[in-house]
Amino acid sequence: MLLNGNDPQAIATAARALAAGELVALPTETVYGLGARADDDAAVAKIFAAKGRPADHPLIVHVLDAEDAAYFAADLPEVARRLMQAFWPGPMTVIVPRAEGVAAASAGGQSSIGLRCPAHPVARALLAAARQQGVRGVAAPSANRFGRVSPTRAAHVADEFDADLLVLDGGDCAVGIESSIVDCSRGQAVLLRPGVLTAAQIEAAIGSPLLAPDAAAPRASGTLAAHYAPRATVRLLSTEQLQQRLSGALPEGLAVYSRTALAFAGCILQPMPLDAVVAAQQLFAVLRDLDAAGAREIWVESPPPAREWDGVRDRLTRAAAAFE
Template sequence: MQTKLLRPSEEPAAIEEAGALLRAGEVVGIPTETVYGLAADALNPQAVKRIFEAKGRPQDNPLIVHIADLSMVREIATEFPPEAQKLADAFWPGPLTIILPKQDKIPMVTSGGLNTVGIRFPVHPMAQAIIRAAGVPLAAPSANISGRPSTTTAQHVMEDLHGKIAAVVDGGPCSVGVESTVVSLCGERPRLLRPGGISLEQLQSVLGEVDVDRALKEKIDDSEKVSAPGMKYRHYAPKAPVTVVFGTPEASAQYIAQRLGQHTGVLCFDDCAQLFCGKAVVETFGPSDDEAQQAREVFDALRRFDDTDCTEIFAQCPPSRGIGLAVANRIKKAAGFHVIDLTEEQA
């Protein structure tokens, strides 16, 4: 299969072409504000299966369904409780996924065998235009080979999936850089299942108390059933094994500097890079005090290690506040939760 790169900025018919491919049951890489998505008709089980085949994704890993209008929720979810309306009023369109009981018309392959479904209304105008052109809600996990760092440019998608999908729509680099926040409203209390572009603190400002799933703190066994993508299996990982060093920027940098080998890679804050230059393969992902920039750059930095000869990677990690919680989660997932916590050693 020849994967076509569609450029709406240069080709006026590109959006309609993407919509036609999706209506025909094809899989298309599309831009969103978070990361690029691998989209297919969420209501067409054969089309959704092509997503799993292209990514090499386990089929018990549920997909998020993307909409371009609130009216589309009615054909996806059986109910839209007051808490969902509050979240929609505050954060939609935007990087938030809400898990609700699903309509029967949502195939089990889309929901990962669950009776619930994650719904997101992206703010990216090109994503909205593609959904409208397709005329159906779109299932769209991140557009990468399963387990690899997510894609934040069209070129990343082509690197991973060229020859496996019909097309990629180039919408430029993603503005958020980490996937959407996932919150479930199917239990007694709202539960954060995956941190992302909307922070836990923002959720709490709207909903009050929000439970935090243990998947954010520890590795989930592959045999367990989960309600959202990214909660189990190895995710976001470069080829070399990663060790996360959690602590102040100064302390974590000193810890890493003492353990550099001939083929060590270091993922570090911009302001710590001088400690490692000339001694390791260094990739930076933003200043230590700018978690938003770290979110935009972390996946790009992790992907660049695969073009080097490093055999191990040490990674600095931001504090778990604001969008830093999402960045820390992605780095820890890339490491399989292999974490050196210097704050515990100092306690």
């Protein structure tokens, strides 16, 4: 059921559904999420069932503000507070110690929990209305089948799930890839998943270098080696590898997503934007559109090595890993 996210009555309907333990798909500035009230383990179980997602793969809890974040957290370390102050509302998820007895299913059974305050006005209106219904936070992974391409339009969500799912239409997502995830639960900031926020921006906010993930890092959403995959086979190639392959015989049903390639007969050419922010905003929609156009293989030119491309590079690397 597709509802106008700018309609107050639609927001009220969605808030009541969340309070009753039902699923609601909602827009955020990053991607559309499949939401349930985060403190209701039975409701959260419906997310895992609908997506086909393993129950030990944690979800991100979306909150209206720091007050609601504190409801789910046993502690908000100083590094988390700095990130919240700098980037909330926005595409930043902090992982912090979880309050005992709260949101165990949302956390995938871990003692830590991921929290984010979205900036999208429809998401914020829904969180505010849901709080009036007693809902302090909404667990909301991307609204797609597990491991597939994340949705950035309401129509993408409708394509994934049954028609009776309540979907709030808030237009195209402005950011287009999921939030940065920073583990703040162990004393120092560890970047678990890059997004559109650069490492330099994050380090400036916390006043210290980000660390790389280690074996002790908590499990986090969207960090499996293979993820974000379309139906078509994705090949991530250097500029030289792409040019070499294009000089030979081309497979049937080929699409090319590139900054440098020219049009070739017998393939779909989708230009990659030269700006990392624009590329991120378009990425998942491009992959879905190429699927819809009948592509069997998608050859993707590797993004530039600059750090602002880290989020796009991460998603493409995981999309290609599904076919290795």
